[in-house]
Amino acid sequence: MIAHAIVFYIFSLIAIVSAIMVTVSKNTVNSVFFLILDFISISCLFIMIGAEFLGMIMLIVYVGAVAVLFLFVVMMLNVAQQKNEWFNSSGRSSHIPVGLLVSIIIFFELIIVIGGWKYKPDLLDSIAIEINTDLTNTQSLGSVIYTDYIHLFQLSGMVLLVAMIGAIVLTFRQRSGVKRQSYFKQISRDRKDGIELVDVENNKGVKIDA
Template sequence: MVAHSIFFYTFSLIAIISAIMVTVSKNTVHSVFFLILDFISISCLFIMIGAEFLGMIMLIVYVGAVAVLFLFVVMMLNVAQQKNQWFSARESSKHIPVGIIVSVIIFFELIIVIGGWKYKPDLVTAMSLTIDNDISNTHSIGYVLYTDYIHIFQLSGMILLVAMIGAIVLTFRQRSGVKRQSYFSQISREKSDGVEIIEVQQKKGVNVDD
């Protein structure tokens, strides 16, 4: 149990510190790297409470794909040179009221969630499903996700699909004059339509532009 708590506090400390560093660090690329560290330590925490499937999926989806794209955008935009001036800049002080509103809303949401969990514990046990300890949590997630919550699951898939199509439609531009490679026309090209053999008359030549 001692080892367990040592690991727990190590990972949570790394998670909290790196989450703070994401907002504080001056270099944007460093922020993304701290974000990645945050994701990794949170997935370690997931694994520690026995949710190894969620932890690994978190690692694959967030760290392996989403954060790579973040890093891509940040590196390409070349914002690394602009120093992240935190409160000093007048530009960013305009956004402070919005930030305060958002954080107050999140704070009250957290109070509601934690309060409900603290003062009405029977609510959670009444809602949650019976846990079968014989099967791994990957199987149990599958059983729940594809039976009881199939509609919500499908709906979230549809939302993602719509978002994807929307992003493609917004950025799609029909460009003219793009030369594309077509394997079929390359392979199906015959000698007869590429080369023409002409008997060249002496001192008359051939008119090429025909």
């Protein structure tokens, strides 16, 4: 049990410190790396409370895909130019009140949630779904999402699909005059349409682009 507690505190310490470092570090790429570290330690915490499926999905989705795209975008930006702008600019004071406001709101939300647990001690008992402790959490998540709430699941899938189509439509643009390669054309070329044998007359030459 002691080992469990020690490991828990190590991971939470890493999570908190790296979350602070995300906002503090001056280099944006370093921020993203700290964000990734944060994701990893949080997924370790998930695994420690026995939610191994959530932990792994967190790793796969956030670290394996979302953060990679993040990193892409940040690396492509001209980092040298925007570096330190935040800390040195005179407009610094205009950002801080907004940030403070947001963090105060989130802080109070957290207090309300945590307080809610205290005000209502039977919160766990009032959950509608029966939790079967014999099943692994992968199985129980699966039966909740794909059996009990299948319609809501399908609905959220449709919302995501619409969002995806919207994103594609917004960024899609047809450019004219771009030469594209067609594999089938390239592969199906043979000697007949690639090579033409011509008898060249002396001092006349051949027209190439006929």
